[in-house]
Amino acid sequence: MPASSAPTLVWFRRDLRLFDNPALAAAADRGAPVLALYILDDADAGDWKPGGASRWWLHGSLKALGEALSKIGTPLILRRGEAAEVVDAMIEESGADAVYWNRRYEPWARERDSRIKDALKKRDLDVRSFNGGLLYEPWEVTTKQDTPFKVFSPFWREIQSKGDPADPLPAPEALAAPEAIPTSEALEDWSLLPSKPDWAGGLRDAWTPGEAGAVARLEDFLDGTVADYKAHRNLPGLAGTSGLSPHLHFGEISPRRIWHAARAASEARSNEAMDRGTSTFLSEVAWREFSYNLLFNNPTLPETSLRQEFEDFPWREDPDGLAAWRRGRTGYPIVDAGMRELWHTGWMHNRVRMIVASFLIKDLLVHWREGEAWFWDTLVDADLANNAASWQWVAGCGADAAPYFRIFNPVLQGEKFDGDAAYVRRWVPEIADLPDSVIHKPWEAKPDVLRKAGVTLGKTYPHPIVDHAVARKRALEALETIKKG
């Protein structure tokens, strides 16, 4: 124990867990009492305050973290406001002489955190930041020329060549609370949960925010699903993905833990170095790293097309089309199913995210930022780096972008990846009685087939809001206008 009992302030942010939490582990090692703090820092976040679905998740995650911390001896203090001011107040009220946190990578957070760090260092406090959110820091993964990667494949090869990332750190077993514990605001007073109306029923059914929920998901996934991940991850009718994205976003589980657990599970199944499902899954974790790397090196990624020429793209204003897309009433069943899954559960299957994004951008020619904004508000896993990088990728204006001619055909995609229409029938029940042969293209069904299924196009289910073949040609022509040369 240090001579004084001045506490260590641990500022929780996107690391709402006890296991493999470097800042918390370092505070525990230091021996002094631990003051655990979470700041609702909307004031600092500018245009990127968490959306509705994220706030719902945050409530559950904070509740779980508070309970877990109390169990090992120290409460979680909740405060609202500008982080710099709140941290100062906490130091004042508790007598803390050290402040630890795990890094964030949003441009606004980096700028804010470095200001806070400088100010505290000037006052001779022990201030430290750690890597709690990534396998490797963005500046640790670079090309041989020491430049940031702009293409995923070589980035992924570089990650693999590094061997395994650091071992996860154990969770502290017991922590001492400070003598002077600052008062906490009540989580309920933050109004993170929707009330009028309560739209979160579907979210409650689908998710368990918090570290325990995250670990349970990981174990379930590694227990079975991962074996067929390579093939099944593309089929939205199955639960073939890990469903870990929101847990990762809030830091309820660390990517290093996921990495090591996945490797161990793979080795336990076979003597091979790593099975196909596991390596495909880990490459998806690496895509997350790649997005963070891109955001770190391109702070305007959420607002500005990475490829300059796309700033001159002839986007359309289409309020009606955008509204139909948001509500899942485009007349294309696979698109509508995805948008309704999103609205209902706060999540959408990855394959379907690409389909709906391609539809908004290429079929409607609506700016990718409109899609980014809607996802930001409705996804429980809304993440600045992933969201921005992925929308730019689909638009073709990002790093490693899709070739211009890659325009998803929503009918073919539906038939290919939802062949038995299990997904469409679940989320678009009004057409569930259509046979497999036409359920992805109801407008081609014969009148008596529609009648038998109780479908009246334009009444019970919309006509397609655009003709895909026409829209595809229009998109290719629009892309022609920004070609160089």
Add this chain to the structure above:
DNA sequence: TTTTGAGTTGTTCGA
């Protein structure tokens, strides 16, 4: 400095 091979996820058309 120059060269070389490669670049997550697709669609359409014609043989």
Add this chain to the structure above:
DNA sequence: GTCGAACAACTCAAA
């Protein structure tokens, strides 16, 4: 129904 080619040109990363 199945298969291969075409669909652009450019930029990246390493040698």
